Amino acid sequence: MKVEGATTHEGRAGLDMTDPRFWRAGAISTTLVMLVVLAFLSVDSMRVISVGGAHVPRYDVVNRHIGYQYDWSRREDVPVIGAPEPLFGRTLTEAQATALVREGKLVIQSRACMDCHTFFGNGAYYGPDLTKSWLDPAWPQIWMPMTGKPTREEAMVAFLMNPDQYPTWTRAMPNLHLTEREARATVAYLKWMSAVDTNGFPANFGKTQTQQ
Amino acid sequence: MYRSQKLSLRYFTAAIVLFGVMILFGLLSALYYLYPSMLFNVFNFSTSKILHIDTLVIWLLMAFMGAVYWYLPKELGHEVVGMRLAEITFWVFCAVVAVVALVFVFVQYGSANEFTLWFINQGRKYVEAPRWATIGVVAVMLVFAYNVIGTAVKARRMTGIMWVLVLDLIPLLIVYLDAFPAPTNMSVDLYWWWWLVHMWVESTWEVLIGCVMALVLMDVMGTSRRIVEAWLYIEVMLVLGAGILGLGHHYFWIGTPRYWLGIGGFFSALEPLPLLGMVIHSIYDAGMHRMKTANRPAFYWITAEAFGNFIGAGVWGFMMTLPQINLFSHGTQWTVSHGHFAFYGAYVCGVLAVFYVAKQKTAGTEFLDGRAWKWSFGLFNFGMIGMVMGLLIAGMAQAFYGRAIGGSTLMAFTQASENPWFIAGMYARMGFGVIFALGYVVLVYDLLTAPRRVPAPQTPMEPA
Amino acid sequence: MTPAALIETAVLLGLLVLAGGGYAGLYGYGRLRARPALVAAATACWIAALAIALAIAVVTPLDAGWKVLVVVSAIVYAVIPPATWRYLERLHVAEGEGP
Ligand code: HEM
Numbered sequence: 037m038k039v040e041g042a043t044t045h046e047g048r049a050g051l052d053m054t055d056p057r058f059w060r061a062g063a064i065s066t067t068l069v070m071l072v073v074l075a076f077l078s079v080d081s082m083r084v085i086s087v088g089g090a091h092v093p094r095y096d097v098v099n100r101h102i103g104y105q106y107d108w109s110r111r112e113d114v115p116v117i118g119a120p121e122p123l124f125g126r127t128l129t130e131a132q133a134t135a136l137v138r139e140g141k142l143v144i145q146s147r148a149c150m151d152c153h154t155f156f157g158n159g160a161y162y163g164p165d166l167t168k169s170w171l172d173p174a175w176p177q178i179w180m181p182m183t184g185k186p187t188r189e190e191a192m193v194a195f196l197m198n199p200d201q202y203p204t205w206t207r208a209m210p211n212l213h214l215t216e217r218e219a220r221a222t223v224a225y226l227k228w229m230s231a232v233d234t235n236g237f238p239a240n241f242g243k244t245q246t247q248q
Numbered sequence: 249m250y251r252s253q254k255l256s257l258r259y260f261t262a263a264i265v266l267f268g269v270m271i272l273f274g275l276l277s278a279l280y281y282l283y284p285s286m287l288f289n290v291f292n293f294s295t296s297k298i299l300h301i302d303t304l305v306i307w308l309l310m311a312f313m314g315a316v317y318w319y320l321p322k323e324l325g326h327e328v329v330g331m332r333l334a335e336i337t338f339w340v341f342c343a344v345v346a347v348v349a350l351v352f353v354f355v356q357y358g359s360a361n362e363f364t365l366w367f368i369n370q371g372r373k374y375v376e377a378p379r380w381a382t383i384g385v386v387a388v389m390l391v392f393a394y395n396v397i398g399t400a401v402k403a404r405r406m407t408g409i410m411w412v413l414v415l416d417l418i419p420l421l422i423v424y425l426d427a428f429p430a431p432t433n434m435s436v437d438l439y440w441w442w443w444l445v446h447m448w449v450e451s452t453w454e455v456l457i458g459c460v461m462a463l464v465l466m467d468v469m470g471t472s473r474r475i476v477e478a479w480l481y482i483e484v485m486l487v488l489g490a491g492i493l494g495l496g497h498h499y500f501w502i503g504t505p506r507y508w509l510g511i512g513g514f515f516s517a518l519e520p521l522p523l524l525g526m527v528i529h530s531i532y533d534a535g536m537h538r539m540k541t542a543n544r545p546a547f548y549w550i551t552a553e554a555f556g557n558f559i560g561a562g563v564w565g566f567m568m569t570l571p572q573i574n575l576f577s578h579g580t581q582w583t584v585s586h587g588h589f590a591f592y593g594a595y596v597c598g599v600l601a602v603f604y605v606a607k608q609k610t611a612g613t614e615f616l617d618g619r620a621w622k623w624s625f626g627l628f629n630f631g632m633i634g635m636v637m638g639l640l641i642a643g644m645a646q647a648f649y650g651r652a653i654g655g656s657t658l659m660a661f662t663q664a665s666e667n668p669w670f671i672a673g674m675y676a677r678m679g680f681g682v683i684f685a686l687g688y689v690v691l692v693y694d695l696l697t698a699p700r701r702v703p704a705p706q707t708p709m710e711p712a
Numbered sequence: 713m714t715p716a717a718l719i720e721t722a723v724l725l726g727l728l729v730l731a732g733g734g735y736a737g738l739y740g741y742g743r744l745r746a747r748p749a750l751v752a753a754a755t756a757c758w759i760a761a762l763a764i765a766l767a768i769a770v771v772t773p774l775d776a777g778w779k780v781l782v783v784v785s786a787i788v789y790a791v792i793p794p795a796t797w798r799y800l801e802r803l804h805v806a807e808g809e810g811p
Pocket residue numbers: 157158159373449450454497498516517519520557561562565566568569574577578579580583586587588590591594
């Protein structure tokens with residue numbers, strides 16, 4: 037291995053760019069700086085996305101009406117948490133709501149919904165995105181008549197328990213054998229999730245744009 | 249041949265087998281888009297896709313480990329420490345993978361409880377394997393880390409490349425620990441899940457393949473160590489400098505604060521830079537050392553790695569990484585297009601180069617060339633480019649009709665999926681996928697048959 | 713962002729990086745083989761990249777910050793392939809592997 041020969045040819049010992057050590061120092065310091073910045077940003081992000089933080093509501097938000105409206109000052113769609121609107125007609129305490137939503141998450145993981153669907157746009161692309169599924173006009177327009185259920189949440193339970201019986205098109209959802217209890221928990225999860233502030237994703241939900 | 253190199257060959261074999269399994273399930277997954285009632289309720293798309301992407305992660309990890317076991321003794325001039333343990337671990341690794349695959353195929357999913365997470369399926373993309381298996385993989389990786397570090401200590405020697413490798417293994421392992429938790433809050437879940445996925449593919453794996461490529465460059469092209477090391481440090485600096493905060497391009501829409509739109513967009517816009525550097529470097533080295541190259545397939549695959557990484561990750565990534573675009577392209581087949589191109593360009597090409605290095609050594613030829621590898625090289629590249637073009641068109645149709653026009657509802661999703669452009673894209677992916685699979689068949693044939701050249705004279709070669 | 717602008721913008725961004733790659737690739741190859749024609753083609757690629765960047769700034773609805781980033785990086789990028797090349801040469805000369 038050459039030692040300092042190359043340095044003299046450069047004329048500037050100590051800052052020889054052909055010396056690997058120069059770049060080693062650069063690599064280490066750049067990485068450390070980035071990691072420190074990331075650590076600070078992560079602490080701050082956790083504050084915002086923890087339950088009850090600025091962007092993520094508490095689980096008992098399932099007791100309220102949830103909308104999704106264009107906000108002119110932010111220039112994007114934002115969730116709007118409105119008047120009381122208990123899920124399945126029953127107002128839950130925070131503890132009850134937390135337990136229910138927790139179970140919903142376990143359903144979602146145990147059936148690997150994410151390997152067909154996306155949540156906040158992450159997952160697989162075989163089925164529709166579920167971020168705002170709670171607000172999907174398909175429930176009142178298609179599935180409430182099809183299942184004969186009087187409310188959105190009951191239609192969702194009926195669909196989730198037997199999706200293969202209520203297809204809307206050729207690419208149907210298979211039956212993953214959710215119990216009624218599991219299906220209700222999943223509905224609570226989807227309702228809570230629709231209240232998360234996602235910086236405007238998805239855009240124009242439910243509003244068809246004209247071309248150009 | 250060192251003992252650890254025999255183990256590498258075993259890892260390479262397992263990796264190639266799993267590569268085949270992965271392609272098989274990729275083709276099956278693609279078929280559901282064309283025949284959605286296929287195997288309905290019996291063996292669903294989700295199960296097939298899990299097998300496709302989980303085998304992807306495992307076979308690439310196995311190939312990386314094999315590559316390190318191959319070069320480690322050579323780098324440090326010392327047989328790898330703890331080989332017996334490493335050999336047992338290999339079989340443990342294979343057994344874990346086989347059991348998980350069987351459970352996925354026959355059990356598929358469970359009820360909503362912790363038992364399912366421990367023993368059946370965790371339902372988190374790329375790391376669906378149940379927790380017991382995740383513990384198994386962590387144990388395997390720990391033995392691997394022990395082999396590497398133990399050898400360095402025993403040999404009382406460390407090279408720059410080995411330092412980078414060892415330091416890189418630490419975060420690589422730490423972020424893998426994120427395969428365990430199951431937080432209720434989806435925003436928190438995805439926040440840390442992306443540390444695992446992004447920090448693997450755009451940081452730690454990128455550095456790991458940089459180390460492996462550095463070793464291959466010295467081996468195949470005879471580039472000097474000082475050059476390779478200086479270049480490796482530059483790459484690490486740029487890759488981590490842009491890639492660590494580039495993580496922000498996954499934090500646009502998961503509930504995270506708004507500043508991530510600026511940070512993620514800015515740093516991921518810088519991410520193509522190191523990839524460009526690799527292109528220039530590979531042209532330089534290819535030109536300077538072409539005459540000395542004794543292993544044509546490895547040489548071509550390294551070059552393909554530089555270009556593929558740049559186009560698949562750099563161009564395809566940049567196209568959709570600014571938040572205003574990503575708002576619509578996010579979570580469509582556009583993402584799939586980029587995912588395939590980037591994984592293929594950055595990792596598959598590099599790993600194939602290493603396979604050919606190993607083949608040359610085991611066959612004992614001084615000069616490796618032939619016809620079959622050219623066919624597989626051509627079929628692989630042609631198949632992949634066709635696939636990602638089809639997926640790009642399908643994804644743009646989804647972003648255009650389903651998102652920007654349709655407003656992202658079920659109805660919009662359905663209509664976009666019935667759009668002729670989308671359907672054409674799905675057929676293209678299927679057709680080119682078959683071509684890609686043919687490339688695999690030729691690859692296996694080529695790796696298994698002895699090279700036609702006369703074996704090298706039995707001069708006492710340095711152990712290689 | 714309108715649906716059509718979305719696709720246009722994405723395609724322009726992709727082409728921008730691709731033109732950047734063309735500049736780097738052709739420049740490297742041209743220098744390697746000492747072919748001025750290729751180096752000239754490389755410069756043409758850079759001009760194309762700059763033109764694409766300006767087009768992005770003029771016709772797309774990207775926010776001003778991104779437009780500035782795109783144009784400034786296209787301009788700065790002019791020096792990167794030659795600088796990288798010179799550096800690689802110096803590195804190889806220092807190692808006695810020079811051209
Ligand atoms: C070796 C390098 C890379 C690999 C292997 C890779 C792979 C992937 C994969 C597999 C995904 C999909 C993840 C999922 O949702 O499951 C993804 C997403 C993404 N990648 Fe990369 N990538 C690489 C480099 C880059 C670069 C350099 C950029 C930016 C310039 C980039 C930008 C993105 C973006 C914006 C997404 C999110 C897509 C979405 O919104 O759905 N990637 N990448």
